[in-house]
Amino acid sequence: MRRLRQHDWTRRLVRETSLTPADLIWPIFVREGSGTDEPVASMPGVSRYSVERAVEVAREARDLGIPVIALFPFTTRDKRDEGGTEALNEGNLVCRATRAIKEAVPEVGVLCDVALDPYTSHGHDGIVREGRICNDESVDVLCRQALTQAKAGCDILGPSDMMDGRIAMIREALDAEGFRDTMIMSYAAKYASAFYGPFRDAVGSNDLLKGDKRTYQMDYANRDEALREAAQDIAEGADMIMVKPGLPYLDIVARLAAEFEMPTFAYQTSGEYAMIAAASQNGWIDGERAMMETLSAFKRAGAAGILSYFAPKAARMLREG
């Protein structure tokens, strides 16, 4: 075995998988107003951008060879309500950012989340009544949110809400309104996880969230259920599937990629990012090496690509060799 490991060139020659900027999706946080970027305290190196700056970020993505950026809005308390109605406002932050980016940098794909949590006063992804999430009622609103975002020019919709049956309903609504080419990347296997904490800070949901999401996101002890989730979403019309969180769930990524032979993505979540960034800041690990190692691990597991807050940094390093 050692003979093939002795030189950089032999290692490169026999390397089984590769990571390129084209494998990366860059999630960014957008905010109202203009001016300087607002750092997210729990995600060192990550900021919330104004719409103007989001356009510059999209240009940066294009220049780095990153194919897609994913938009998440920071929503203040005054724009939130029980039903998450701001999600349906064609002039909301995500729609304005989408339009601005597609106008200025059409060659970069825009992915928008479909879920109500940035817009609800309780921080849940759907409609809640008497402490219970209402699946079907939520799906109706999510379909309208999906359409609102498609109208703004969004290329890929990412339903992250985990309601049952939403992929079929969203596909039907899109087709009926003439958005036949708008793609769906379903969060097929999304687990109720502690690794979303910093994200909830970034979108302003953390202090608001009542309870947890265990009645609609998956139980992390489960494996076969992920196959059923993915099979359903694919049958309902998903173009691509995703597993989330990422690194603690590589077994699921590998299994879904092998089983369905669909483009399968992994989401390296905010908590995973924060762990590496914080340990690196403390000098406890080499952050750049840990970043590259984890991103490559997703490719080794069979992922077609990775949503990662490291996307710009990794793409820059990959380009510089």
Ligand code: PBG
């Ligand atoms: C919202 C959503 C979440 C993330 C993406 N979309 C949080 C949640 O489900 O509570 C998490 C992303 C991350 O942690 O980086 N439905």
